[in-house]
Amino acid sequence: MSAMTRARFQTFDDPSHRQGAARIRALRDALAQAGLDGFVVPRADEHQSEYVPPQAERLAWLTGFTGSAGTAVILAEKAALVVDGRYTLQAPAQVDTAVITPVPLAETSVAAWIGAHIKPGQVLAYDPWLHTPDSVARLERAVAKAGARLQAVDRNPVDAVWTDRPEPPAGAVVAHPPDLAGESTGDKLGRIRAALAEADDAALVISDPHNLAWAFNLRGGDVAHTPLALGYALVPRTGRTALYLTSPNLSPELREALAPLADLHPRAAFADGLAAQAANAARLRLDAATAAFALKQHVEAAGGVADLGPDPITAMKAVKNPAEIAGTRAAHFRDGVAVTRFLAWLDAQGETLTEIAAVEALEDFRAEGGLLRDVSFPTISGSGANGAIVHYRVSRETDRQIRPGELFLVDSGAQYADGTTDITRTVAIGTPSEAMRDHFTRVLRGHIGIARAVFPKGTTGAQIDAFARLPLWEAGLDFDHGTGHGVGSFLSVHEGPQRIAKTGTVALEPGMILSNEPGYYKPGAYGIRLENLVVVEPREVPGGERPMLGFETLTLAPFDRRLIRPDLLSPEEMAWIDAYHARVREALGPDLDPATRAWLEAATRPMVATV
Template identity: 45%
Template sequence: MFQTFDTTSSPEQGPPRLAALRQEIAAEGLDGFIVPLADQHQGEYVAACDKRLEWLTGFTGSAGFCVALADRAGVFVDGRYRVQVKAQIAPDFTPVDWPETKLGDWLAASLPDGGRVGFDPWLHTLGEIEAVEARLKGTGIELVESDNLVDRIWPDRPDRPCKPVTRYPDDMAGETDAEKRGRLAAALREAGQQAAVLTLPDSICWLLNVRGSDIPRNPVVQAFAILHDDGKVQIFSDETKFRVLAEAQADDDAIDIAPWDAFEPVLTQLDGPVRVDKSTAPLAVTRALQSADITIALADDPCILPKACKNPIELTSARAAHLRDAAAMCEFLAWLDAEAAKLVGGTGDGLTETQVVQALEGYRRATNALQEISFDTICGSGPNGAIVHYRVTEQTDRALAAGELLLVDSGGQYLDGTTDITRTVAIGTPTDEQRACFTRVLKGMIAISQARWPKGRSGHDLDALARIALWRAGLDYDHGTGHGVGQYLSVHEGPARLSRVSDIALQPGMVLSNEPGYYREGAFGIRIENLIAVQEAPALPGGDAHRAMLDFETLTYVPIDLSLVDADLLDRDERDWLNAYHAECHARLADRVSDTAADWLARATKAI
């Protein structure tokens, strides 16, 4: 099993650790200290040695931060984690609704007489610090660069991961690393930039056609890199990780590998302008360049957009990965349907969330292609389904019960693609309220699937399509509608999203999730998720000939629970889409699954 069910959160440890941190804060002459989730690579998923937020507070979510002051400690979480955080932190910490409450505003209210708040410049970006400082003008509050005070009080902090990289096949990448380096170097020269600093692990992996295993669930390697305008790359990491690259080096010195501690000195020796991404690079990178009076060109990481726009070979591979994963999902859902029938009929021995997770991973492993799961499977029954990023543990494991909903959000890491799918199923006969809520979520998912839009529009312009049916019923959900997905890389990938806050134009080749939901605390959670790829839309009769349009290709083909669909709430186009989708599921999967799953598939894809 890749997934474990141990409890990593320790709320009872929070108060003494907070007290120790406050002692360090006072000793430094500070009034507070910021503890982010992010590591020096600004990762959403971090290595054990970088889980400072979890170690201090007990909160295990994938976004958020804590600010410790002398008399209060706020844990800032977004809408995905407002149920979860209540169960994971001690009363010494106070949840803060973020981003509705800005850090600068909270500090101003909490330190009315001003003060000095420390932060580690390796764990925050220039853009992040600038935004906070802008809101602190006139408050008398100063942000102070500091050593990491949490590391001082963490006696058994784990070592940094040091696992070797592997080469990613060029025939799956669709481009050699030399071609990528040359293409991006040409863009640097055109922009008049001498070099670009790369700090995102997935950017470095994509550029060099390598994959790693430093971060669980994400096939990435932790490193820093500098891409020069001649296409050469300097890597800074544990040198043993990159032995496979060093051994493959030709006579040229296109790739140089150096230890971690060489990074800052090399930064100060560069010729400018040097490209730095203010939204992803640690502030410490900017400070090192400034110390040597090197001209900084603030611009996006040059790998981010090319990486997000999958090439035709990558998309072909992704389609294969999704069909393989869909077959495994159908085997799982057929098994789950049979087990639920036993439960409802009173003939089964009961079924728990952990057993469901184990079964699903088993079906994926049976493909003999699974490299890892793409994140810890979210399997929430009944009220646990309302915890958006719920992770079942031995302590929280809950038995499935008739009349409840089960939300399963999961994915696999395959060499040819990364998958992410959510299905919500009824255990027994659903209530009218459950069916109405589910169908409104489904209407939003269909609306995104059917969307067409002019080139140049972003996820901000589409997000509302997924919410209108919920809004009309006075309902909504507190997370984005979709995130980017990597190609055997991170399951959450920038820069594009389907979100109210995304202004990145959608471009062909981008792979995104489509996952509206609805959550009723203490009762149930609903989410339906497919992965979709942006593509050129065909011209329509009578349309503007000069106006290029885009739409989505669906990559995920797994049936949606028809027992939860209230057909009366769907219009004709929505019913037609659902029936066509299910017909396509059957056509693509019937020959890929066992006889038992094929029988289930035939029932699950019947027209309504």
Template identity: 45%
Template sequence: MFQTFEVTALPEQGPPRLAALRAELGSEGLDGFLVPRADAHQGEYVAPRDARLAWLTGFTGSAGFCAALRHMAGVFVDGRYRTQVKAQVARDFTPVNWPETDLAEWLAGQLPDGGRVGFDPWLHTVAQIDKAAAGLAGTGIELVRCANLVDRIWPDQPAPPLAPARAHPLEFAGEAAAEKCARLAADLRGAGHRAAVLSQPDSIMWLLNLRGSDIAHNPVAHGFAVLHDDGTVALFMEAAKLDGLDGHLGAAVTRHDPSAFLAFLGTLPGPVRIDRQSVPQIVADRLGESAAFGDDPCALPKARKNGAEIAGAAAAHLRDGAAMVELLAWLDAQPPGSVSETQVVTRLEAERRRDNALRDISFETIAGTGPNGAVIHYRVTETTDSVLEDGHLLVLDSGGQYLDGTTDITRTIAIGTPGDEERAAFTRVLQGMIAMSRLRWPNGLAGRDIEAVGRVPLWLAGQDFNHGLGHGVGAYLSVHEGPQRLSRLSHVPLEPGMILSNEPGYYREGAFGIRIENLLVAQEARPLPGGDAERAMMDWRTLTFVPIDRRLIVADLLTAAERDWLNAYHRDVADLIGPRVGKPAQIWLDAATMPI
């Protein structure tokens, strides 16, 4: 099993740590302090050094924050973590439904007479601070820049990561770094910008064809960069990470110590582009009037995968599909009650490691059986590890980081004989997944315009799920990649080459969970007979090929079109994956892909 070091707090540790933080509030003359689940780069995952929210509260989800006041400590989490947070935090912390509850409104209710709330300007984006400040206007509550108070009370805080970076081969990147820099520099000149600040590691990795290991399961190296309008780059990264990369980076990339970053910003002639959604507030403070707001220039080019990246993703998914089939065949041969969640995780990661191109898993494997499956981002521990019992459903969400692509797949598996209620809910989830997979849509639509397609079968039954339908996926980069999403919050138009997940689900707290996930790549659709020839349309190409558990499908609920799609998909799975697995798994696969 891949090992990671995780920072967290036991329930009994939360109260004394909160008390120590409140003592610092008193010494600073503050009424509160904001503790985000973030680092200076605003990635989804953080290094152990930056796991301040987990260390203080015990909550280990990938999104959220704590507003620690003198009398109240709210832990703000979204719908994915409502069940998880209640199990992880001590009663001194109060879970708050977010974004339904706005931070500014909550602070105004908790501090009716005003107050001073501190924040670390390295850990909050310009957009976050602007929104909070606007919401607090007229309340008498002031947001105050200050040193990080959690760092002061964390005696054994881990050191920053220093894993070496490495060159990403051109055969997988599909475009030389110098060509990317020149292309994006031309865009900066066209916008009248002299430079752009890059603070997100995956943007820097993509631009310079680098990969790293500073974050578990995410092949990125921490650093900052400034892309100039002449195509040169100033890279602020620890020298130890860049050892041996002089030839790869070339003379157009100058290397600097991260400690020089803020001073360097003060020397830049404006306008300097910064992304309000990702750049830390301290960068805007330092740039002052030289700052010009705009999108990260790497975001959309990175999302639009080129031919080499798409080919790599497709190849990686076939090998990953073979590992999944080997696991599913083994699991199906084990009698109910004989296998635990941990054993499933260990076996699956062993199957993936047979591939020499595997560099890591793409996130901590989720293997939740029975009630654990209802925890959307469940992670098995020694105390929660459960046996797969007869009648349980197993939600198995996992992926791999391969040199040629990143995978992410979820299958829900019947253990023994599933119940009728579970089968009906599973079928509705499957219908939503099929509906999105079959969709054609006019050019220019965003995720928010089409996401509902994957929810309609559940809505018709009065059901829904508390996460987006899908997220973007990188090319041997972050498994969760923006700006593309299948979400009611996403306004970014979908474009050819964007890879997204398609993962509807259903969760009954305390009972069971269901999720089915394939990765898809957006592409230009071929014209249909009788269609408008002048109306450009898009559709999906499926990348994931793993059987969907037929035991959980109520066939009579499927339409003829849904049945045809499923049978065709299973034919493709058998044809593409069958030759890649051993004989026992091939026999199992033939049965698992029989038409219904």
């Protein structure tokens, strides 16, 4: 088992859990000495990243909660940890509930909890580097309504009591090869400057490390699962670009590539550079989604104007160029070989297999390809009732045997230098029930509905989201997550702004990569999710009067035919399954060992033959 896998199965009974009361008491003492009555501790770093470096894991250190999202509010007499639906089971298991109360976000927001518990005249503190201007505005309204006051602090008080806090990350920063990037940094900077001119902004502050990586064709190792180099950049409409990186470990090739285009500085010099850029009432674009409130404070203190809005790089990055699309096709072929080998291996196991053992085996199959850089997120490996927990993360405490008569859901992905993958398959262990087959087939029909969709240019993800739900709606069923998220090119597995969901308001464009992952979850029994990645492409429609778009499916791995009810499929749906399985068989077969190739031949037999 690799080190990256081993780290994923930490026990809930860790030091943070056992020391939560003492650490919260130490924080309260520090707040009292500073004349403060409370403090807000989000799970965040200075960039609002999904994955943060160890030194930014303040929430985990303080409370013991290790989820990827959550906010603690520590008052003198009460404390709460607000978490979303993914973590309503995990949070109570990890924190000391005698000193901090887990609160479901669906019932109470952070602002609402503060408003209900803070007292008039009290002072609630926050770290302006860990909140966006919008989140600070929500806090301001909550405390003002309660007659209290919100105050920014210069130094995070958690850091003051965290005596063994890790050092900042110093991962290697390397050039992303031109043949994989598909566009030079110089050309990208030209596009960014054109966007600044259109918005009448003097400069762009790049606060999102994903956008930093894309714009400068670099990749790093400062956080897990996503190859990011943490830092900032200042891109002026005219003049030299400045790049501020946390890690000093830049490859010589990257330094040489950047020298004509940008001045390199340590992260510590960023505040001064930002102030200089903001001087003389300059108007600077700050990314509303990721820019810390502290950046707005620095800009305005220097006499500049903070123009809060979307970072134009986000939309540029979402549309993959031909080199990126070719790379992701190669990555999905490689990943398809590994996943198919895993599925064949899984089918041959007895009754001793556990959820953790399955994760370890899948990662080993990927690693054997020789090009795996990391998994793109912690693998979701859920059998039986655990599969019904949408974002289940197996731990040493929850690990269970995968038993006959159950469904097993495995949602996983990989990072390769040429692409990012994300795939979910649900398989039958032993003989499935008719209810399982009915639900599986409805989810598969929804998946096919997205895969076969043809839609006019300008269509948003929200407009096609219902295609994935209709077969479930017909049976009075649904699922509570979006149908698809954007995916990066050797970057984040969760990338915006594109998505297929009720909230997907961005028009889909050729070159955007998204997931197609409808599901169904029966609490206490099983979960079903079927996920492929797709890329938006132009689609010719004979006799059509408007430009049309559709999806090319990138992922290559079979669906479990044992769970498909042919009588629920239309001829078009059955034809799609057979064509997809034929493509999987023809593409992967030559690269599989004889035993796995034979398994794949059987697993992808035409559905028509079963009717």
